Amino acid sequence: MNLKDWGLDSFFEEEYQTYNKEEEILRGRVTLEHKHIYRVQVEDGERLASISGKLRHQAVGRDGFPAVGDWVVLREGGEGRAVIDAILPRRSKFTRREAGFHIDEQIVAANVDTVFLVMGTDQDFNLRRMERYLSVAWESGAMPVIVLTKADLCPDIEKKRAQVAHIAVGVPIHIVSAINGQGIEELQAYLTSGRTVALTGSSGVGKSTLINCLADSELLETGEVRADGRGRHTTTHRELVRLPEGGLLLDTPGMRLLKMWEDEGGVDHTFSDILKWAQKCKFSDCAHETEPGCAVQEAIDQGLLDAARLQNYRKLGRELAYLERKKDAGAMRSERERWKKQKVQYRKNTRHRR
Template structure:
């Protein structure tokens, strides 16, 4: 079990459930879960009581979860899942539809490789978004630059990535030249779980195939317009020969900012902000703004500050309806004049003037 990430912390949790057995979810198909446990591989379903007591989609098992089962084989039918052990990390996205429910994309990940190709897919603003989500998940984000064989200005690209990825290791890879694979493998020691995220077509599946030593995952690369063809069709935890595990994750580009660690991702801006004259500085036009001074001095780019403000707004509005967003915007517009109460008064007086 240690080979599949079963740590002492999970063992302590499992000990609270006498008569049940621990296992890890490797994949899911509709209501069936493929689970690995001491007795080997088996299929399982959640119990009726579990389903009744679950109030949110995030309560249900996800790929990477450790669960408590009533058996360790399928000799007498499907196993039954009674509990999900507490997750040490989780990637979350908004569920499809109009509800604000959230889904667990993958859990109990130690390292998340944020992949970005060094061709026309190169986008620092997207990288900032993924880093914010990565830090908040509880996993350690590592920036992986793929397709280095297609890059003519690698040194300049590295300077740009370093400016937006404080605290994140940066790896350079090429599936053509097989560069960087040994560096990747160092994060995949026994019991460690990693995940690859990034836009479709940047080479995630190709890297995983190289690490596995076999063409297990389909690959299609980028189209002529550098937009990716999505090849992964389901989330799956894949054991590697060196004892590590990798989660290939479709749909990760749809992750929203319901939860994101912007302070960690933009630690440089947060550090400059501490030196601002006013505690509530908006970093726009206030005197004594250390952030604006950093931009004037050339140590911080205006684009990075703009991205920071944009992601803060997006995180604030995530999950809200159009009316709620409009109310929040009006509150911000009139916050210096008493908020929404005065905004409504202003609107009423304006309507009265129109009548006369």
């Protein structure tokens, strides 16, 4: 199997050149992760692989471990298995904050070219959630594409398209139906040979069904939608699959709440209209609340800006500010732990020399 069919290009070829050619290494891409056992596509097929002790020791957080979509450096491990020694730099990564109180990064998909942000036109339709998904997508480095599903069940589909277009200026929007095949051919244009597309969205929006339509086969299990419109989690893991036409698809578990991890301008990109109005405010430090000469509030009063959109912008801003404070505290704890380990190791080495 030619690894170019799995997305290997000049960017990653150049990264592989930095490794010592005298060492026997394998090149491969992670296609599935399950409890720190990875399935990796290499040139002569698939291998099950574990991570080396060195890589495990060097990993500071979750982002230090391989994720689905990563290109990795492997070596033979015996009994048909392999060992992952290194992860190549990621060209893009779609991340979120881990669920719960623990502050850590979870990589949803790595080295993705396009992210399909899938949203149903039924009870799942939620503009505020789409703003959040767009912010994370812009941060990832991949190109966001909005996919509105279940078009055959929506009598006012063009109205909903217009609502989405209002908050996602310049982002392609496709309306699809798995029942009658509407829009499927348009999406296939993104899945040219070696290109990677990740799908993300809430449970029940039809991601698995959409993948089966794009592949024209039953690649993934699909589930029914409950009476309240919420779907069951038919996808419980991330897996990279190759389509017969050559494109690569990465499905992800349904995420009704996508907590942000960092902001490299994604929020500002998503809410660029608010920032444009803010530039016209009388005061540069305007909080857009009760200040005189606030252009943002004037735009809301004139119906040019949605008040709920401003509220969501503030909410994401507070979330990122809180996360930065937690990260700083976490970094200090990690640094103390690192010095403790070094101190213990130093004492062991000193006793050994005696």
